[in-house]
Amino acid sequence: MGLFDKFKNVFKKEEKKEVELYDKGLEKTRNNFLSALSSLNKNHNIVDDDYFENLEEILIMSDIGVNTVMEIISRLKKRVKKENIKTPEELKDIIVDEMFIIYVNNDIIVNKINYSKEGPTIILFVGVNGAGKTTTIGKIAYKLKEEGKKVLMVAGDTFRAGATEQLKEWAEKINCDITYKENADPVSVMYDGVNKAKDENYDVVLIDTAGRLQNKVNLMKELEKINKVIGKLVPGSPHETLLVIDATTGQNGISQAKSFKEITNITGIVLTKLDGTAKGGIVLAIKDETGLPVKFVGLGETKEDLRVFDIEKYIYGLFKGIEE
Secondary structure, eight states, rough: OOHHHHHHHHHHTSOOOHHHHHHHTHHHHHHHHHHHHHHHHHHOOOOOOHHHHHHHHHHHTTTHHHHHHHHHHHHHHHHHHHHHHHHHHHHHHHHHHHHHHHHHHHHHOOOOOOOOOOEEEEEEOOOTTTTHHHHHHHHHHHHHHHTTTEEEEEEEOOOOTHHHHHHHHHHHTTEEEEETTTTOOOHHHHHHHHHHHHHHTSEEEEEEEOOOOHHHHHHHHHHHHHHHHHHHHHHTTEEEEEEEEEEEHHHHHHHHHHHHHSSOOOOOOEEGGGGOSSSHHHHHHHHHOOOOOOEEESSSSSTTOEEEOOOOHHHHHHHHTTTT
C-alpha cells in the first residue's frame, strides 16, 4: 500500500471539513498537475528518458522549483531501476511517496506554535508588503481566541499607510485587544504592547512589522533592535518569527524566504492565498530549498480558512483523483 492510500484511509476517520478545505484550496494546482500527468501517462507506454523529461517540465510548471524537481527526478530514477518499474501506471504511487519524503527529509516536522512555558508567547510576523501579514495576524488571532487564549495584537507596522487601521478593523471584527500608536517608532509600540501583555496576563502577543525588503541593512538593524527589546522584556522571545509569503508569487516567494532567513531567525512560513494559485508546488520548494517548515496555509478568504499546515492533507489534496 502506497502513502496515498494510507492517507485516504486515515482521512476517512477524520473530520471532513479539514480535508475538504485542502481539497478545495488545492483544486487549481491539482487540476493542472493531474491533467498534465494523465496526458503524459497516456502518451507513454514505458518509463524512459523522454518520460522523465516531460515529467520534469510538469513538476517545474507546478512551481516546485528546479532544484527540488531535480532531486525528485533523481530519486524516481533510482527507484525505477531498483524496483524494476516499467510503466507510468506503476510509477504514480512512487511520485506521491517521493514528494512526501522530499518535504519531510528525515526531519521531525514541527508545525505547531512554540508556546512559552512562562509569561506571554511572543510571535513576530515579517514579510514584504502585500503578502497578507495583517490579514494573517487577524486570522491567527481569531483561531487562538477560539481555542480559549487571551490574545493581544500589536500594530508594529507604522511604516505602511493604513496598516494600523487594517489591524484595528480586524480587532473589531473578531473582538480582540490591540495596542497601537499613531506616527510612533515601531519599537516603542512593541515595547508598550509586550509590557501590557505581561501586566495583564495575556497568553499570546501577535506583532505586525513593516514589510519592506528593499534595504536589507536597515531592515536587519530594525529587526535586531526589535528582538533585543522584546528579548529583554520576555526572556527567550520572540518565541516564533513567522515569514508570511503570498503563494501566488511563486518562485519569488522562495527568494523572499532566503532573503529574510539571512537577516533574522525565521522559525516558520505562513503561505497565504494557496487557493488562488495553480502552482501550489511552492510548498515543497520552500521547505526543500530553505529548510523552513510551513506552519500555516491560507486556503480561502474567510477568517476560518487559515489552517495549521498538514503535509499529509496537502499531498492528499494535490493527488486526489490520481487513480481515476
